[in-house]
Structure formats: C-alpha cells, structure tokens
Amino acid sequence: MTLPSPTATIGLLVSGGLDSSILLAHLLALGRRVRPFYVQSGLIWQGAELRGLRRYLAALQGPMLEELVTLELPLADVYRDHWSVNGRCVPDADSPDEAVFLPGRNALLVIKAALWCAHHGIEQLALAPLGTSPFADATPVFFDEFESAMNRAMLGHVRIVRPFAEYGKRQVMELGRDFPLQWTFSCIHPIRGQHCGRCNKCAERRGAFRMIGADDPTEYAEAGRRRQEIGDRR
Numbered sequence: 001m002t003l004p005s006p007t008a009t010i011g012l013l014v015s016g017g018l019d020s021s022i023l024l025a026h027l028l029a030l031g032r033r034v035r036p037f038y039v040q041s042g043l044i045w046q047g048a049e050l051r052g053l054r055r056y057l058a059a060l061q062g063p064m065l066e067e068l069v070t071l072e073l074p075l076a077d078v079y080r081d082h083w084s085v086n087g088r089c090v091p092d093a094d095s096p097d098e099a100v101f102l103p104g105r106n107a108l109l110v111i112k113a114a115l116w117c118a119h120h121g122i123e124q125l126a127l128a129p130l131g132t133s134p135f136a137d138a139t140p141v142f143f144d145e146f147e148s149a150m151n152r153a154m155l156g157h158v159r160i161v162r163p164f165a166e167y168g169k170r171q172v173m174e175l176g177r178d179f180p181l182q183w184t185f186s187c188i189h190p191i192r193g194q195h196c197g198r199c200n201k202c203a204e205r206r207g208a209f210r211m212i213g214a215d216d217p218t219e220y221a222e223a224g225r226r227r228q229e230i231g232d233r234r
Helices: 018-029 046-060 105-119 140-154 169-175 200-211 221-233
Strands: 009-013 033-040 069-072 124-126 159-161
Touching (some): 018 046
Parallel strands (some): 009 033
16 A cells, blocks of 8 residues: 655545545544545436535544545536436446446546646545456556556646555455444435435445445435335334
C-alpha cells in the first residue's frame, strides 16, 4: 500500500459503497489526512448514495477528515439510453458483474478529481478498485497509462494510488468490520432512498457481509415490503 507522508493530504474518490468507504476509514485510522471527493453525474442512485455518504462522513468526523468536495459531471447527454440514467432494465441479482459496467466511468471520475487536486496542491489521489475487479479500467495498465496522459494534459503531477489493488473482497471487509458500514450505500435501483434488495449491487453487498460472517446492517426495501405483507395478512 503506497501512501503519502503522514502530514500530506491524500485525495480519495468515494462512491458511498463499501470498498471506498472502508478505504476512507482505514486511511483515517492510519493517521492520514483525507480529502474525500464525490462526483455527481445524475445517475439514478446518486441522490440516495450521497445522503448515505454524508451520514457516513458524519460518523467518522475528526480533525484528519477534510470537508467533502462534490463535483458535477452530468452524463445524461452521453448515457441517454443507459439503464443508469433511465432506470430501465437495471441489472438484477442474477446478472453478471459485467452488466454493471459504466463506460468511461473511472476515466471521467479521475480526471475531474485530479484537476481539483492539482489546483489545490494535493499530490496523490486514491481510488478503491480491488485486485479482483473484472473491468479493464481497473487494471494497473489502465491506471499507469491514464495517469501519464492525464498529467501531460493538465501540466501538473497527481499520482493515482490504489491501496486495495492487491486485496480481495474478504480482506477489505475484514478491514472494515468495525467501521459504521450501516451508512454505506451500494444499491443501483433504490426504492424511497433505501437499498432495493433485488439489484446486482444489493446481492454483492449481502454476499460481502456473509463472506466475513457478519450481520448485514442494511435496511432493504424488499424486506420491508415483505414484513408489511405479512402484517397485512395477520
């Protein structure tokens, strides 16, 4: 895990999901000063996700956690017919992980946050892709090449660091076992601000807690609906 000096601020792209939220708390536990970034693109889950992230940040508040920077990068014009914008045919629990791929997503997230870092003297920007990620834009080759091109384009130098690049999901979840993960948000088709309980990401979330034998603290809308139906029958 390559990190900056203890006195330097490290930027961190956070989505509000388990991996990036655990990385945030882990960096703080190591005594690092962290500036979190959230990129708002108008995707269907981001309102609920951002609310969860703010609750998570409030639970972690302390002198080493800097204020959240929210950046705007609307994608409706280019993702127009994509499920992430129109909410139709959202990948369900039985879909493969490849079904949730968002074209160009990592490149778009990184360049926006890296520009902010370059203008504010932050030399490292962290992301939380795991070594088991199936996506081509989460590989060492992609990040090495993108970092080089990005720094040429902005006439600065921001290093992309991936502290979890050699970690699997179980290792990350073990790191996060004692963090306030009830405030993290992983759903891609929320219902009234709650995890739907039926999408690809909800299934992944449930599996992550099972992987370490931990109780899942998540409130799923599907479970609430079932409890209501049982109550109505009674």
